[in-house]
Amino acid sequence: MPLSEGALCACYRRMEKPLYNVLYRWLWQAQECQDTMHDAFMRVWEKRGSVDEAKLDNFVWTTALNLARNRLRWRGLWRFSGPNEEANALAGADPLEAAARRQRDARLRAALATLPQAMRQVLLLSEFGGLGVAEIAQVLGVPPGTVGSRKHQALARLRAQLNEEMP
């Protein structure tokens, strides 16, 4: 049974926030994240005839991550391009708060950049995507045990990095 428009929209509503947060900590540009999400859902819609609704979320995650990876490759990242624009998140925020957030993001970005990609993916899906070990294992196509150990190591390394930053 092909995927219906209603199911696609319901999936978008359900996944919008976690997916955006994962992509944002990877691409660090709000507009690019939204474009990637849009492209991912459109890819899924193009294949609606063969998409199993039970595995829809997984399919969206995998597609979005692949697209984000392509964007990064195309950009020649991880390079730092100065303060990120983050226009939507900071709209209406007071300047001090906005400055603090920018600083926090810059530190997190620098800390994440030190992690190997495999660890970084697991960490983002777990901490920002809200996915469990089994779900991450399905999305990334690796054994759950590997996901568990990568998550543990990534968290430890990230915390160490962030603590080093603190005076």
Place this chain on the structure above:
Amino acid sequence: MNKIHRDNWREMLDPPVGGLARLIDAVEITRAPRSHWRPAFALFGASSVAVFGAALGLAWQVHHSSPESRFRQALEAALRAATAAQGIQVENGAALEIPSADPNVRIYWIAQLPIAASERRQD
């Protein structure tokens, strides 16, 4: 000010608004082309058939009104008249064209069947 709280990095951001509306619009557009293009394809097909038919008719007309064609038709009529006046009947393309030195003169050899053969035919 420079401190980052131990777990502050986990803060969840709100995505920009309008993402879902954009997706719905895009999905609608993917559906539209079929119904929009169908009449255009039908019109293109009909006009192609009309143009091809007209071209075929024109080619037929040009072919049959060419000087060579008119000459061949006149020659055929003259040959038929000549053979009919002498009571000769040409059957199944029995007239044989003989090479002529003058391009304006065509020579045909028309043989009479032996009597027995012609009688046999009439039987």
